[in-house]
Amino acid sequence: MELLGTLGPLLLMFVLFYFLLIRPQQKRQKAVRQMQTDLKKGDKVVTIGGLHGFVDAIDEDKVVIKCGDGSRLTYDRAAIREVTQATGDALAKS
Template sequence: MEMLASLLPIILMFVLLYFILIRPQQKRQKQVREMQAELKKGDSVVTIGGFHGEIHAMDEDTIVIQAGDGSKLTYDRSAIREVKQQ
């Protein structure tokens, strides 16, 4: 019984850390995966490097983004940070 009482603060600390740090990070990662899965041609996007453009073409793993001057760059789907609202 004494051993359980001495382990209780450590167990509570791990539970608290899970709800403060780990769970919110997992939720954010899930939201990012869903956003990247829902991308479609014509969406205005921003990459993790800060490049702004519009999706010109895409396949399973890569996305071709067209800039305002007409140039096209190919990125991995995972490089998309956000979809801008039009």
């Protein structure tokens, strides 16, 4: 019974730590991976460096982004932080 009294709070602390910190972080990482996998030509994106542009071409692990001045820059897919406007959204607003 003393073992349960000793390990109980430690076990409870681990369970709380898992549900409050580890699990939400895993969900965020999964959502980011899914967003990077679902990239399409024409999506408006923001990179981790803060560059805003449109996806011009997609390779297996690289993305070519067209900037406002017409230049095309090549980034890794992992460098895309968020999609601000998906292709379907742009077509619906037109």
